[in-house]
Amino acid sequence: MPPTIKEVAERARVSVSTVSRVLNDYPHVSEEARERVLEAMAELEYRPDVAARSMRTGTSRAVGFVVSDISNPLFSVIAKGADVVLHPRGYSFVLATSRNDPEREAELFSALRQRRVDGLIVAVADERAPSLAERLATFQGCVLFDREVPGSSADAVCSDHAAGMAQALAHLAGLGHRRVALIAGSQVQLGSRARVAAFRKHAARLGLERDRRLVRTGELSRETGYLAARELLSLDAPPTALVAGNNQLTVGVVSALHDLGLRVPDDLSLVACDDVDLTRLHDPPIDVIDRDPLELGRLAAELLLERLADRDAPVRRVTAPTTFVRRASTGVPALAEEVRSA
């Protein structure tokens, strides 16, 4: 059994209240008492019981991290970034995965509240889920990742998807592409929505072909990426360039190209969203719209800590940059055109 505050008090020959005061850095404790207490705590390797403390104070120094799938490298790196700032501040990290199912997610929120986690870092499955804003508001703090919940006053960290998409499309247009396709996620999540909107806007501005069939949305999975890529490439007039709107979609797209025996960039130019080992070490390396997920995790954690420190601070939504990284998966469309007409 771990030592209790009572044992520390006895050993230090003071009352439990004095020990508690030392523990919580209260001012009115004599130097002498404080020292005896500190000594006793060290000798017993005393650590205050979190459950008891949280029952008294309503606070637990734990935060929930809710994402669709922790094995997605984007989320696992964000988790790592958040941990980097949370851990030194004494916060624990409760992981929960929603599988992108709003009902399961609601259940997770409930369980996390029951655990009295102080705050949440969460990429909600569906921004329009019923009474989501109210649910989120039951936590002392909540930071949305790349999401926007109607009616919610939650803080958020988002990415400037438009900037990277604009650069990528400008690059493709400059290369001579006119038929560019996008595979993206569901429109109930800001991240995917922003990518689609930016794609449409900049495609129009750059004079790319407007063809609704060139924009596919669906689940953010490998399967969707695979199927969408195959469908796009079997169009009468297939695209000469493709943007994969998420790391899982990219995996599917690359598999599809492989199965079809198509080479990048000769047969198709490819741009991925979010940099992972696969995009960096692919042969040839894949152009990406990149962002810094470790930094996003850090930012989210910092926002959350600030919120927990001051519930009444103004709502903050911070936007982190994305940039287009040129590598070797994009080229002139000429060859692809030839291949097609051959």
Add this chain to the structure above:
Amino acid sequence: MPPTIKEVAERARVSVSTVSRVLNDYPHVSEEARERVLEAMAELEYRPDVAARSMRTGTSRAVGFVVSDISNPLFSVIAKGADVVLHPRGYSFVLATSRNDPEREAELFSALRQRRVDGLIVAVADERAPSLAERLATFQGCVLFDREVPGSSADAVCSDHAAGMAQALAHLAGLGHRRVALIAGSQVQLGSRARVAAFRKHAARLGLERDRRLVRTGELSRETGYLAARELLSLDAPPTALVAGNNQLTVGVVSALHDLGLRVPDDLSLVACDDVDLTRLHDPPIDVIDRDPLELGRLAAELLLERLADRDAPVRRVTAPTTFVRRASTGVPALAEEVRSA
């Protein structure tokens, strides 16, 4: 404020003990009372407070997951697998990352104990860390992943590294390789130790060249993989085949080959340990010694739950299979020999 057991009791016109009995499925409750309680709980959306409960019972229905780095896909997939079995049983998942630092890890154990987590799933940083066995024993249950702690009676789930390594080396030997190198991790972790031991044993059995310089051990990082690969390839007599003993090492090795302008399998045959997107979608696809990390996570969680259900059950160490998956990154050494002598 969430509803308390008292409010439920009042609403159901029973005492708190009856509510508690219903909550904990005690036998002696009248059907009528039970129903009124259930109804009241539903109406209030009551969820028992975990802190209060855990203070009373000493149990928290939370487990700690301690690994070096959650962004390593092996660990994030194991986490996912464990979550699949833990979540439906009502357990929460507290994530903690050690960065492979035994001191930090000890600190994490202490924090997790303070949180009263019931059990641990952990890949310890250093099996020989001082009083590690005792530390682990302070938890009601503990499952080691691919580790063996001297003097500890913790359960464990391990991989049969020897089997996959034997198959891989037999394959390479069959292709005609005689100089095969291994890059692996530190010897204070069973996983790496087993791979090195199996490599040495089967290399000897198959009559491969014995050259100490061909076995490199170090940190399980991309940097180590990169540097070790470059060193091996600049040997007077470089290896004709290479086994990368971990997914991070593989990333480094592939980078090194890329920087050196070397192609697989023409210039070097490559076998990786653990299958990831990179190995599957590399051009050419990389041969791997594979295992099922999702299943490993499930297994670990099941072992832990069984331990928590019966502290006195016999210690269990389960071993899951590994298999060599032939793809396209290994070939006859002939060409490499020519290249070298040219």
Add this chain to the structure above:
DNA sequence: GTGAAAGCGCTAACAC
């Protein structure tokens, strides 16, 4: 500057 004591929400004796 310090101690005594109430009480956070729950479970588990114990009494009836």
Add this chain to the structure above:
DNA sequence: GTGTTAGCGCTTTCAC
């Protein structure tokens, strides 16, 4: 079959 109550380990008035 049900209610009363002590107490888990802590924080926080309130006295002194």
